Amino acid sequence: xxLYDTTNFFTFFATTNDRxxxxxxxxxxxxxxxxxxVGLALxxxxxxxxPVLHHVYEGNIPDVKLFPxxxxxxxxxxxxxxxxxxxxxxxxxxxxxxxxxMERLIVENIHFTAALSANRAPELLxxxxxxxxxxxxxxxxxxxxxxxxxxxxxxxxxxxxxESFFTKQLHGVTQNLVKSQKKLADLKHRLSKDHSRGKKxxxxxxxxxxxxxxxxxFMGDLLxxxxxxxxxxxxxxxxxxxxxLRNLSNQRLGKTVLVTxxxxxxxxxxxxxxxxLTYIEESFKNMKNVDFLRWQLAYHWTDQxxxxxxFYCVLALLLxxxxxxxxxxxxxxxxxx
Numbered sequence: 549x550x551l552y553d554t555t556n557f558f559t560f561f562a563t564t565n566d567r568x569x570x571x572x573x574x575x576x577x578x579x580x581x582x583x584x585x586v587g588l589a590l591x592x593x594x595x596x597x598x599p600v601l602h603h604v605y606e607g608n609i610p611d612v613k614l615f616p617x618x619x620x621x622x623x624x625x626x627x628x629x630x631x632x633x634x635x636x637x638x639x640x641x642x643x644x645x646x647x648x649x650m651e652r653l654i655v656e657n658i659h660f661t662a663a664l665s666a667n668r669a670p671e672l673l674x675x676x677x678x679x680x681x682x683x684x685x686x687x688x689x690x691x692x693x694x695x696x697x698x699x700x701x702x703x704x705x706x707x708x709x710x711e712s713f714f715t716k717q718l719h720g721v722t723q724n725l726v727k728s729q730k731k732l733a734d735l736k737h738r739l740s741k742d743h744s745r746g747k748k749x750x751x752x753x754x755x756x757x758x759x760x761x762x763x764x765x766f767m768g769d770l771l772x773x774x775x776x777x778x779x780x781x782x783x784x785x786x787x788x789x790x791x792x793l794r795n796l797s798n799q800r801l802g803k804t805v806l807v808t809x810x811x812x813x814x815x816x817x818x819x820x821x822x823x824x825l826t827y828i829e830e831s832f833k834n835m836k837n838v839d840f841l842r843w844q845l846a847y848h849w850t851d852q853x854x855x856x857x858x859f860y861c862v863l864a865l866l867l868x869x870x871x872x873x874x875x876x877x878x879x880x881x882x883x884x885x
Contacts (some may be wrong), residue, residue, distance in 0.1 A: 549593070549821065551591070553589075553641065553832070554589045555587070555588055555642075555832040556578075557843045558576055558584070559845075561584045570851045570855075571586050571854070574604045577630050586607050591829065596876075597831045597865075598866060598870065601621060602862040603621065615645075619649045626638060632827050637659040637660060639660055639661045639824055640825075642662065642665045663806055663816060664806070666800070669696075669805045670850045673799065675799070676799070677709065677798060680692045685820075686852055689710050695811070696807060703809050704813065707804075708806060709803050710802060711802065724767060725788070728767045736786075748781060751782040771789070772786065774786075813829050831865060835865060841864050843858075
């Protein structure tokens with residue numbers, strides 16, 4: 549089984565430095581959106597997380613666009629490592645799913661397990677919870693499995709519900725509701741002050757501000773906002789849609805849609821294969837550890853040197869993974885000593 553994922557590393561390149569194109573402003577996974585990023589894509593083995601392919605890329609390329617760009621390299625390397633093993637599977641998350649990439653994997657007969665984003669399978673996420681069954685092998689997890697035609701191929705879809713994920717998502721929704729309601733209250737207070745001063749706010753600008761507040765995930769569905777034009781002075785009211793909140797809790801939160809071309813796998817095997825992505829996340833965590841396999845800081849100022857930097861950082865990960873494999877195969881367990 550091969551695991552694929554991406555990450556990025558922030559740099560301290562000045563925005564005026566045009567000698568390198570790899571560092572670019574993008575969605576920083578370290579929340580440093582103010583700094584230019586360099587991206588790294590990795591394909592590793594499930595066992596011991598041995599890197600078999602890496603790709604350093606521009607920090608402003610989203611995952612969904614990158615995957616089709618390097619899918620040919622991924623497939624070639626996958627074939628070289630696994631040969632014609634019919635059970636070898638590539639695992640990746642929803643951020644990498646695109647029509648072009650998936651069709652290429654299917655044409656090449658590469659087995660896969662991936663997650664689907666909500667907009668790709670809304671009818672699956674809306675399944676009622678009473679259709680789910682407990683997974684004895686995975687406590688706290690319930691699932692519903694079905695055949696599902698996608699990318700012109702018959703696949704198995706497994707809709708997974710976990711209590712911990714539900715709690716995490718509900719907490720995030722609640723926090724965003726509090727923030728959005730406060731912003732609406734502040735906006736209404738400013739409008740009131742403008743009214744008292746005889747100032748006429750533009751209704752177009754008001755709609756734009758409300759739209760920005762409601763752009764946070766789920767807020768547009770959960771908060772009902774009605775704009776009123778009281779004579780020459782626009783105003784608005786807002787209220788929480790409790791019915792929409794109940795539907796969100798019952799039909800959406802806590803669920804993940806997985807899809808695989810392994811029609812004979814039981815649901816717990818599909819779920820476990822996808823959860824193996826935590827291993828590659830551990831590799832990224834090690835590479836961001838400033839006391840271990842540190843990528844940062846990269847003291848280089850050209851694309852060529854940054855690619856070399858990426859190569860020897862991945863080489864260090866390779867050597868550590870092979871050393872870990874050798875130690876465990878020798879019967880030693882340094883972690884518990």
